[in-house]
Amino acid sequence: MKYSLSEENYLKAIYHLEKIAATGVATNAIAEQMETKPSSVTDMVKKLSEKDLVNYIKYQGVTLTEKGRKTALTIIRKHRLWEVFLVDKLNFHWDQVHEIAEQLEHIHSEELISRLDKFLGEPDFDPHGDPIPDKHGNIKRTEKKLLSDLDKNQGGVCVGVKESSAEFLQYLDKKKITIGTKIKVLGKEFFDGSMVILVGKDQSFISKKTAENLYVQTN
């Protein structure tokens, strides 16, 4: 099945919101995510429901059906594979690729994605450390922690970011932190949650907010 740009974007948004909200995803939440109005969301959600992509009961929010989840995951797969292409092959910086990938993710061609995947070496993670679903929609789940949850002297490898705004990514760059960077907590200030950490060989000071948006793999 081929879905419209709008339908695909809604599915993606609902998928991401479903991970956060334990209950059915609220109309208002979708509206905010999509930068549209709640009434528009209601209309679209009805249409997606007709197509068996979401479960929808009036006033009770939305959940993805299996079909909807699979569809969302193929779009996310495409988005992340294109991001790898943009960074690895075209040498874009990791904070420049989101907007372009938002467009590329809607190109319809299974063959294209299959070949792109091979061309890129069948990567498991995108440039922000997010996992790339395989063609069946399976995600390689690795437990990752927020840097803010590490204790003093604990260390790990940066594997992703929670927030991926260009501002934050550029800030991380300035701090010489990127996917794969080794980090160790040298000190943690109790009163404001700020940290002194070791980044490679240099000390760095980061705020609680930063630590709460950086995922590390500890092993």
Add this chain to the structure above:
Amino acid sequence: MKYSLSEENYLKAIYHLEKIAATGVATNAIAEQMETKPSSVTDMVKKLSEKDLVNYIKYQGVTLTEKGRKTALTIIRKHRLWEVFLVDKLNFHWDQVHEIAEQLEHIHSEELISRLDKFLGEPDFDPHGDPIPDKHGNIKRTEKKLLSDLDKNQGGVCVGVKESSAEFLQYLDKKKITIGTKIKVLGKEFFDGSMVILVGKDQSFISKKTAENLYVQTN
């Protein structure tokens, strides 16, 4: 300026039709090319005229303005660069890439195309032998050339013969080559100047002498 998918497709169609029709491009011709109805064309053409992309006088067909031509050429540039990507990097066959490139050509990002161009080695021709406009919309305008002067992978349309003996013309007939036939150079032998060429869908072997007597148009 950013134009809609539909607007871009109309501009492209008009560009291609303008090369054939000496006069203003007919509404019906556009409708056929776009697989739509003449009345739809009239509507769109009015809109393009408002935006100063085409010159339009009722009942007298359309021509592209300078702005329209430039815009059409950037879309064609994108289309052809993506085709090179699909064939050279993803190993698609040259007859599989058109449909996918039709989608990719509408991705909006100058930076992307600039980097893609570099990544591909700034190619001058697409996999079908069509020339790739540069970022300013300039096409390597090659008026009619001798087939023997073409490089590998370059293509063109047969537009004439240098020698017009019956023998030669009969030979061309046997080779299924006539005015308007599309030809692409698949291989060129250095030592005797002979060529393997694609005539329509079939391969053919021709001598240097033959190639030196065939004019092709490469744009």
Add this chain to the structure above:
DNA sequence: ACAATATTTTAGTCTTATCTAAAATTTAAT
């Protein structure tokens, strides 16, 4: 419990791009 507030849905409108049917204009034929 029940009023106040927040959320969600409905109803009706708008825009873009398309269509059909009918009218206007141009081109071709005798």
Add this chain to the structure above:
DNA sequence: ATTAAATTTTAGATAAGACTAAAATATTGT
């Protein structure tokens, strides 16, 4: 030079997706 035929335009309708304003339902605070 008229008429017939083909082309093009207009007028009005439709579908997708979004919006506003108002109505319906849920949630919250006391």
